[in-house]
Amino acid sequence: MHRFLTGTTKFYFIVWLTLSLLIATLYGTLAFQPAFSSEYVVQDDARQHIFWMRRFLDPELFPNDIIADYFQSVAPLGYRALYHFMAGIGIDPIVLSKILPLVLGLITTGYCFGVALQLLPIPLTGFIASVLLNQNLWMQDGLISGTPKAFIYPILLAFLYYGMRQSLIGTGIAIALLGLFYPSLVLVCAAFLILQLWRFNRKFPSVSHHRRDYVFCFTGLAVAFAVLLPYRMSLSEFAPVITAVQAKGLPDFLSQGRTSFFVNDAWSFWFNGRSGIRIDTALAPPLSYLGLLLPVVLCFPSRFPLAKQVTGKMGVLGKFLLASAILFLAAHALLFKLHLPSRYTQHSLRIAIALAAAIVITLILDAVFACRDAPWRISTVKLGSVLALALTSLIGITLVGYPHLVLNTFPWTAYISGNVPTLYEFFQQQPKDIKIASLVEEANNLPTFAQRSILVGREYAIPYHWGYYRQFRQRMSDLIEAQYSPDLAIVQEFIQTYGIDFLLLPTTPLTAESIANDSWLMQYQPAANQAIAKLEAGKQPVLDLLRTDCAVWETPGLMVLEAECILQ
The missing domain is CATH 3.40.50 (Rossmann fold)
Structure with a gap:
């Protein structure tokens, strides 16, 4: 059992990756039944961001319609081009929005698995991380929507994966795709690339002396600049962006408003909701809370022997979170020029929490099995073995069974039926x-x-x-x-x-x-x-x-x- 959980050969890699993809497929197909249960079913956010795309099938629809014109104007270029292309071959945009979540979920799973192995090269860790992240995403209304935010996770994880491998081409492509589908997060990538030039493993921070680091950084920044330039140059007919002063004077932004932002509770303002880092949505499912223990667990390598295999690339994840925090504060300082502050932290935090929890669970299981040879026995079975198997079973049931055994609705689709x-x-x-x-x-x-x-x-x-x-x-x-x-x-x-x-x-x-x-x-x-x-x-x-x-x-x-x- 211990070898099956912590084995690192190609066989274990294939087994755990296959299981990860199967679970992602299961979650995606569970959403198909309500999605295609009637002719008149649509995801809640798709009512905003996709209805106007019927213009791709019939240009005569929504003439002189300010609502359709507005949502078309704010649609990212790549997102719009994908739906336009698929409409050109006869696929209705609403139908496409129901199919894409499964495809994007599988891509997300593959890259999440790969990123986890960059941090701790144990296939079990990749499995746990991908399951936790998938469960989190299918408990939210982002991936299921087929709107621009559905593309965040596969692209952002690809950026992390290629960034950890120092792949210049892969990282550049990921930045370009992010700019085409969710441009604001390109700023997080740019801040991360700049932070990569700094070393924090000494008493005082120092700048890298390696030429390759500068080539990597400035190439990525050039791609980021090129992909964001069209958005910066275009003058929207619906400009300007609302100011903080204007927003504070509108009921829409107050506690009971349609888009509440300025809430009275300080905890909610900074940690939840549109104004906060959204820790409330990151810490789900419950096993994700174990991710908060990662700094503690890594301080005791003698108690958790597998901690020695955690790679130095954990620093990459830390810089990624720091870059997100910097943009979060900048968004507050420039309200609402960088749109909502929460978008700069909630996605990176969900990824980081899932990865951290997966590492902690792997280290705990390994530590328990390492102690199973205790001298106490129950009949002919060592007490340590009984405890190890019991804990493994408990974690396995909780990990895989939680959404089906506890949640009333999973996946949460937010589908609207006409x-x-x-x-x-x-x-x-x-x-x-x-x-x-x-x-x-x-x-x-x-x-x-x-x-x-x-x-x-x-x-x-x-x-x-x-x-x-x-x-x-x-x-x-x-x-x-x-x-x-x-x-x-x-x-x-x-x-x-x-x-x-x-x-x-x-x-x-x-x-x-x-x-x-x-x-x-x-x-x-x-x-x-x-x-x-x-x-x-x-x-x-x-x-x-x-x-x-x-x-x-x-x-x-x-x-x-x-x-x-x-x-x-």
């Missing part, structure tokens, strides 16, 4: 250039399932680019005013201003409670409070009076009014 197919079919039969105005939750599904434009939607209320969100807020305020107005002229002016063709409403009468209980609507002041005041004063919305005359589609809970009827 429950009103007749509504989607109704809009699909309308012209491609229609625009739908609505404040109901179901409106968020219309761009994906009906492939028609909406005026606003909670899923698309992304406030980081003021050029976009300024217009979005104005649309929201105008829609709230029109929907709850007792004045027909205001409703008609709203329809004409925004070119509205249909309004999607709840079948129940519009009430003040429906606004006051909706934290998202309450972000748009003073329009929300003014609407509440009108309703509490007994002023009935004119749209309530037009339901019978202008309704063109209805089902329990929802109804569609035709704008042309309201104008007449």
Whole structure:
């Protein structure tokens, strides 16, 4: 058993790598059932980042649609090119987004296994690290989404793998791919390359005297500069990026906001959420907590003999975390010019924790088996052997079985199912250039399932680019005013201003409670409070009076009014 766990021959390498890939495949295929259970199923984040790609199949979709234009403008070049190419050979972008997680998960597993062996050349370590990382990723909504953040882990692990092997070509390709799929993390790679020139194994830090280190660093920096230059040169029509001062004045960024950032609790602000390093998501599953013990375990090589085989490349992992921390602090200092601070630490921390935990577990198992020859016996079996086998079984069951035995939903897919197919079919039969105005939750599904434009939607209320969100807020305020107005002229002016063709409403009468209980609507002041005041004063919305005359589609809970009827 001991040899099977800590063997280093090619046979053990193949066995543990194969098991790693099989588990990754299992997790990926488990997501297939809900993904393809219905025609109207989409991952939550894909509703934002992929719906507009239907333009690749039909260029006439979403004309003059600010929401589609915005999400297309922020899509990284490589990500956009991949989906465009696949659409060119007939693969629907939504379908592709459901297939990619399995492929990316397998690539992630292979590189994670390889990085682990660079740190501790024991195949078991690669297996444990890849399983822990896979479980963590399939408990989150990143990999499953098929959006740009799904590409982070295979590329970032490839960067670490080739960086540890001092492969100039491999590292350069990894940086280029990261710039094409998730550009902001290229800054972490650049900071890491600079840190690689420094040596911290003496009393004082010193700079490397090896020419190869400088060639490696400056070549990588040149690639990083080249891949980021197009983003820096392009002037977005939705600029500028929102400032910290502006953000602090918007309810969206406060504790109960749609994109809460400025929370009151200091622990949450610095360690969790969009503003923090996201340690809450890194320490999962529970065995990952053992990764925090790595510095302690390495201090006792006499108790953990295998610690002597931990390579000097652990310093690479430390510099990678330091580079992430530097960018995290820079993102806070330049809020929001480098976007969210959490994106610079949460991904590297998840990788580091999984690798560290795998090393600790391997060292513990080896130490236990090394002590199994204790002189105490139970019948004819040594007590040490019993304890070693028991501990190995416990760790093995916990490692492989945790998500299936403890979690209610694994993998967590965050898939959204469309429950009103007749509504989607109704809009699909309308012209491609229609625009739908609505404040109901179901409106968020219309761009994906009906492939028609909406005026606003909670899923698309992304406030980081003021050029976009300024217009979005104005649309929201105008829609709230029109929907709850007792004045027909205001409703008609709203329809004409925004070119509205249909309004999607709840079948129940519009009430003040429906606004006051909706934290998202309450972000748009003073329009929300003014609407509440009108309703509490007994002023009935004119749209309530037009339901019978202008309704063109209805089902329990929802109804569609035709704008042309309201104008007449």
